[in-house]
Amino acid sequence: MSYLVKKLDNAHIVWFQASNQWVQFDEPQWLIFSFYVKGTELNEAANKFAKKYSTSQSEAAQLVGSFYKSLGKLFNPDFDIPDFSVDSNLVKLYQPLRTRKRYYSFKNKAFSIVYGSPSLEKYIHLPIKNLETKGVTTGQCFEVFIHGSKHFLKVGEQSPKYFAAQDSGQLKRLLYIEMANFFYEKKTNDWLAFIHGSAVKMNDEVLILTSEGGSGKSTMAGLLLKHGFELFSDDFIPVDSVSPKVFPFPASLCVKNDAISMLKEQGYTLFEPAKSNLAYVVQHRGSEPTKPCKKLKVVFIKYNSNVDFQLNPISTLEALYHFFQEGWVGNDLKRARKFISWFSKLEFYRLEFGNNSKAIQALTDLVGKHEK
Amino acid sequence: MKKEEKAKTDRKLEEETDISRRKAIKKMGYAAFAASTMFLLLNNPTKVHAQSPGDDNPGDPGGGDWDDWG
Numbered sequence: 526m527s528y529l530v531k532k533l534d535n536a537h538i539v540w541f542q543a544s545n546q547w548v549q550f551d552e553p554q555w556l557i558f559s560f561y562v563k564g565t566e567l568n569e570a571a572n573k574f575a576k577k578y579s580t581s582q583s584e585a586a587q588l589v590g591s592f593y594k595s596l597g598k599l600f601n602p603d604f605d606i607p608d609f610s611v612d613s614n615l616v617k618l619y620q621p622l623r624t625r626k627r628y629y630s631f632k633n634k635a636f637s638i639v640y641g642s643p644s645l646e647k648y649i650h651l652p653i654k655n656l657e658t659k660g661v662t663t664g665q666c667f668e669v670f671i672h673g674s675k676h677f678l679k680v681g682e683q684s685p686k687y688f689a690a691q692d693s694g695q696l697k698r699l700l701y702i703e704m705a706n707f708f709y710e711k712k713t714n715d716w717l718a719f720i721h722g723s724a725v726k727m728n729d730e731v732l733i734l735t736s737e738g739g740s741g742k743s744t745m746a747g748l749l750l751k752h753g754f755e756l757f758s759d760d761f762i763p764v765d766s767v768s769p770k771v772f773p774f775p776a777s778l779c780v781k782n783d784a785i786s787m788l789k790e791q792g793y794t795l796f797e798p799a800k801s802n803l804a805y806v807v808q809h810r811g812s813e814p815t816k817p818c819k820k821l822k823v824v825f826i827k828y829n830s831n832v833d834f835q836l837n838p839i840s841t842l843e844a845l846y847h848f849f850q851e852g853w854v855g856n857d858l859k860r861a862r863k864f865i866s867w868f869s870k871l872e873f874y875r876l877e878f879g880n881n882s883k884a885i886q887a888l889t890d891l892v893g894k895h896e897k
Numbered sequence: 898m899k900k901e902e903k904a905k906t907d908r909k910l911e912e913e914t915d916i917s918r919r920k921a922i923k924k925m926g927y928a929a930f931a932a933s934t935m936f937l938l939l940n941n942p943t944k945v946h947a948q949s950p951g952d953d954n955p956g957d958p959g960g961g962d963w964d965d966w967g
Contacts, residue, residue, distance in 0.1 A: 538939070545942035546938060546940065546942050547940045548936045548939060549937040549939055550936065550937075554935075554936060592935065595930075595933070595934040595935065602927075602942075604927035604930060604943060606942055606943070607945055609945075642961065643961035646963070646964075647961065647966075651966060654966060695945055698946050699945075702946060719946050798966055799964070845939060846937075846939055849940040853944070853946045856942070
């Protein structure tokens with residue numbers, strides 16, 4: 526019965542190893558949890574709960590009984606924790622009809638990707654087109670393809686590893702993780718967390734802009750590039766479990782709809798593929814790739830044309846809830862412990878804006894300012 | 898002989914269908930649990946590695962024509 530507890534404000538944050546579930550308990554829930562882990566009988570726990578919170582015996586019995594049942598599922602989940610690695614037998618009948626191989630390089634590390642379909646190529650290649658090299662190079666090989674109802678990722682050629690995904694989005698994420706492992710010589714379990722967001726850097730400090738898709742994070746990251754920031758990552762931000770530091774990921778900044786014309790008006794060079802409503806910001810990266818960074822602030826961002834501008838610090842507890850909407854944390858005790866310790870030392874803000882200029886100014890001012 | 902083969906195929910299909918049904922119920926497990934619990938669940942452990950639907954996610958990933966992309 527392995528779990529981890531961290532008190533944040535008035536809440537207890539508990540992580541359950543068996544289910545990899547992070548849960549927030551208020552005081553009454555925490556009391557019931559304490560009874561459960563001590564092995565207190567249901568009737569005795571209900572009596573104690575009724576006494577403490579002045580409820581009727583029947584109410585307490587119902588509540589404690591219901592919580593005990595839920596806690597049982599947290600410690601013994603009846604749902605599967607995802608495992609994407611699969612046996613090569615699953616793909617032994619795969620016979621590609623048509624493929625295309627492209628070559629890339631990042632940090633002087635050459636790699637290639639074989640695409641099993643044009644649509645997969647469009648989806649995966651375009652964000653990393655900036656890394657493409659002209660010549661044929663040897664290096665790490667990746668292959669993405671569809672076989673049966675699954676999307677597969679093959680890593681390596683001599684003793685390949687296979688991963689099966691449900692859809693293209695999952696496939697791209699698995700590929701990005703394997704690419705990050707390759708670039709930084711790590712294993713998947715070396716990463717503390719992965720964040721869906723855009724990140725920019727100035728003066729050795731990273732600003733992570735995170736939110737669900739379509740909230741303006743890539744557009745704002747793009748606008749900040751004209752104000753002294755450099756692009757750190759777009760879409761995918763890995764955090765290592767040693768330092769912990771955030772690591773750059775070299776996908777191009779991707780914008781859509783109105784943001785395309787806005788960035789063009791501001792003088793940005795964009796790559797606009799045909800038959801797509803997306804555009805990629807063309808950037809000339811320096812000879813030295815951006816280094817991993819320890820210092821960071823996290824901004825939960827939302828574009829709202831009805832609002833002028835609001836930027837407010839938010840509590841770690843509130844941030845934790847928002848973070849998990851777009852973040853993933855390593856599912857073992859060591860990483861869970863490290864994560865909550867790292868996370869509770871970070872600064873978090875919520876930005877809602879319709880006025881770009883004010884938002885840019887506020888985010889620029891944020892770098893170098895310290896609340897904690 | 899043909900009957901035996903058919904019975905074998907039917908049995909295999911039944912087994913496979915049963916397995917996939919059981920798998921589907923197990924997959925529903927988290928959704929069912931999340932809907933029934935009274936706790937504030939912060940993460941969805943069945944969601945993957947900060948996965949986003951992504952821009953330009955192909956609806957038909959097998960289709961399309963090869964392009965040089967500039």
